[in-house]
Amino acid sequence: MEIIQVVGIGIIATFLVLVIKEQKPVFAFLLATFTGIVIFIALAGKIAEVIRVLEHLATQARVNNLFFETILKIVGIAYIAEFGAQVTRDAGQGSIASKIELAGKLLIMVMAIPIITVIIETVIQILPA
Structure with missing residues (x-):
């Protein structure tokens, strides 16, 4: 049911942005950015639920907490970088x-080094000596 609300907010905001864009492009951009933030905040509870389930599974599987936290940070970096890039692209700054996006990828690589090291x-x- 939440998807209907998210899509509804998105469609209404898109319509308003298209109408406002002709008269006040800055307000249209701000409305689009605000809408993205509202949708993200509306989904924050669901994100928290997913993290709780993943923490439970990691505990049951006896996954090292450092690795689990690192993976969550990597996922967070990816989402934040994507959101920032989309907002910037919406403003016409490709x-x-x-x-x-490049900064996000580099930060993900830096965060992944300890995990890659353990795997190697x-x-x-x-391997036999």
Whole structure:
């Protein structure tokens, strides 16, 4: 049912942006950005539920907490970078949006280094000497 509300908000905001854009493009951009933030906040509860379930599964599987937190941070970086790039692209700044995406990818790579290191060390231990 929430998807109907999200789509409804999105369609209404899109219509308003198209109407306002002719007269006040800055207000149209602000409305589009505000709508994105409202949708994100509306879904924050669902995100929290997903994180709780994943934490429970990680605990049951005895996954190292450091790895679990790192993976959650990586997912967070990806979503935030995507959102920022979309807002920037909506403002007509495609080159800045590309830089935001690049920064997100680089930060994800930096965050993944400890996990990649453990995987490589594990593979080396498994391989015969």
